[in-house]
Amino acid sequence: MIQPTLEEGIPLHEVTFLVIDLETTGGSPTDSRITEIGAVTYRGGERLGTFHTLVNPGVPIPPFITRLTGIDDLEVADAPPLAAVLPSLLEFARGAVFVAHNARFDFSFLNVALERHGYDPLPPPPVCTARLARRIVWPDVPNVRLTTLVDHFRTPTRPRHRALADAEACAEVLHALLEIGGRLGIRTLGDLHLAVAARGRPNFGKIRLADDLPHAPGVYLFKDREGRVLYVGKSKDLRSRVRSYFYGDARRMVGELLERTVAVEGIPCGSELEALVLEARLIREHEPRFNRRGRTWRRYAYLKLDLAETYPRLKVVRSPSGRGAFLGPFGSPRVARLAKEALEDAFPLRRCTRPMGAATRFPPCVLAEMGRCLAPCDGRVGPERYGELVRSLISSLTSPGGLLGALEARMRALAAEERFEEAADARDRLRALAEALERGRRDAWLLGARELAFRDATGREIRFPRGILEEVDARVPYPRERADEVAAVRSFLARRPLTLLAADPPLAEPVAGGADLHRALARLRAAAADQGPAAATRRAPNGR
Ligand code: SF4
Incomplete structure (x- = not known):
């Protein structure tokens, strides 16, 4: 079984990747069947093994699939059925992280097949090289198709709708992406999972701005080209917090903030409390346009x-x-x-x-x-x-x-x-x-x-x-x-x-x-709460 509990902090050069591609009789994991499996395992950039087999799907292969892949009924007639292939595939994949291009397709296809044959499904999340490319090289490439990425990185293996060739091409693209990712701070398995799941894609490259920030409490300032402070925030962990803006904060305000940001300054503080005070002081001082309470003190x-x-x-x-x-x-x-x-x-x-x-x-x-x-x-x-x-x-x-x-x-x-x-x-x-x-x-x-x-x-x-x-x-x-x-x-x-x-x-x-003050306030607040959230809001006149 593929390793479900790899530590998120494990460095990527210590992670074993299973890069896999499936050919099938169609696009539906429930109605279609697997005809070919190609997979390679890598660790630290070195290939560990190769797995390749045709699979007898037990159903006719549609002509348009044959035209696309070249695999026909005759070719798979003597191939083993999936039930005979799965045990060796699972053994090959043991301890590895699942990787594929457009991984949702291969991942769900394989999981449906595993369940159908009485195995546990693979643990999520899979690593998708298409999604990763969208975070790391888009918009330098017109799209994130495997052939486009192979051309972009000039990797040697060309995909040709055959499982092993496509798995090898995908593995080469993965390594090219990880090389760039390393410069952006994607260094552990957890970083990789976050990057794949990230939504703030246009500015993902700026994640390197967090590289010099410490894992310590403090205040951070996003600055624009002119050195103006755009946003001030505080965190118990400066580096992780700033990186999280690039990993998946889908708020429109954040997209605009990252678009304008060219530098992030961190000011470490002795404690969370000091960070809170300094944050308030800096917001008042700079009145940053992306802090909602920038000018409220006025x-x-x-x-x-x-x-x-x-x-x-x-x-x-x-x-x-x-x-x-x-x-x-x-x-x-x-x-x-x-x-x-x-x-x-x-x-x-x-x-x-x-x-x-x-x-x-x-x-x-x-x-x-x-x-x-x-x-x-x-x-x-x-x-x-x-x-x-x-x-x-x-x-x-x-x-x-x-x-x-x-x-x-x-x-x-x-x-x-x-x-x-x-x-x-x-x-x-x-x-x-x-x-x-x-x-x-x-x-x-x-x-x-x-x-x-x-x-x-x-x-x-x-x-x-x-x-x-x-x-x-x-x-x-x-x-x-x-x-x-x-x-x-x-x-x-x-x-x-x-x-x-x-x-x-x-x-x-x-x-x-x-005591009188405390009791009077408790009664007033309870009365407002009894009348529902709208009333409670209306009856919170101090607003501070
Ligand atoms: S005019 Fe002024 S001082 Fe006179 S009664 Fe009115 S409020 Fe009071």
Whole structure:
């Protein structure tokens, strides 16, 4: 039996290839029969053996097949039947890798015949020299017919629709292809199988760009002719990951990327975590056109309670600068506005944009009548009373249990009154606020720690090295340019069930209002999940 379990890492010069060709009475493996088998075995470029026999098919050979191959009924009348041939063929093929031109035909034909005679089928995958040629020499050749490839490589044996000659021609073409393949990095049996299965054929030759990359974690950059960075990615194994783009990534975006790529730079990192952070940093720096999130950081926004004003109000801003209390960054100004509205539901702050000093007076708007603004505009309250409201809001951001409870109660009251649209809006606002608060707490902890160590589910220790986010301001909120770096670390920690081993400084538990925040978010997320994926998507307003 052909060897089913050859190691994929075995070098090609150590692999025994069985190069085979069948002549048959027709094209259907189930209805047609084999009339001739030709096969040669090779290892390290040296021929090991030859197998050739005519086979009595037990059925008449159609005239058009005779015209094509020259094999007629008379020629096979004294030949052995397939049942007598198969044992010696299997012995000849033992331990070898199946190779043929348009291998699917010969492979399936032989497998159907084996099953018909009570043998196990051959293990896949076969190596197809036509497919391999398509990856390696197309479009330098007009097609990948065996005769075309023989002409292209000037190999000595010409195919002539006879099994042994065609098998020998195929073997010579295989060696020519492997010689070029070696320069492209096809060096092991696994490489060969991947190359045969590869779909990204027009740029397969560029796979050599990965040759200098190490098998180590890090970040890779695809670059164009002008040195512009087209794409940034990270991987636990730089070389394997970059090679995989050439082996079978059929996405149209990848085809276009490979078309433009002339160089791939690899930056090894000490760990997967460092690679994640560096990837985020480089994407923000280069804004590569093939990274979907290349420019998304520009949309990030913050909520600011502007403490420079006599009567502070909430504003959606692009950067956390100036005197104020901040929340964020949010994924977009829209989400920041949702959180702003949630806070304004709970705190009757002014919302008008007119400059106001302590003595400024102008007529109030409808919010005053509705009791939704303290209306400092008409002198109803002064800076002192208004300042109490502001202090209460700031305190709620630190200890949000009461605030979240009030907003949740309001949402439920709306639902109880069957004002479902308003209840849904209130829920979205509440979730935008709660998620921002939760994120802010995690980030403050993460950025405030000088050193963190975890153990993952496999028992491996993960050290959060000092200085991994050294360029990020160790304050929350940090600038939006750094938001994706922090998010990368946050998601790295969130994706794994980790046990905290050490923290410097130690974690201060319990965090005020932390349990309320956690419970409120769990309820909101469960409610969204209950209503199906569409609802869950709609109700994930933070988008980061
Ligand atoms: S009530 Fe007065 S202070 Fe409040 S939002 Fe309206 S105009 Fe501004």
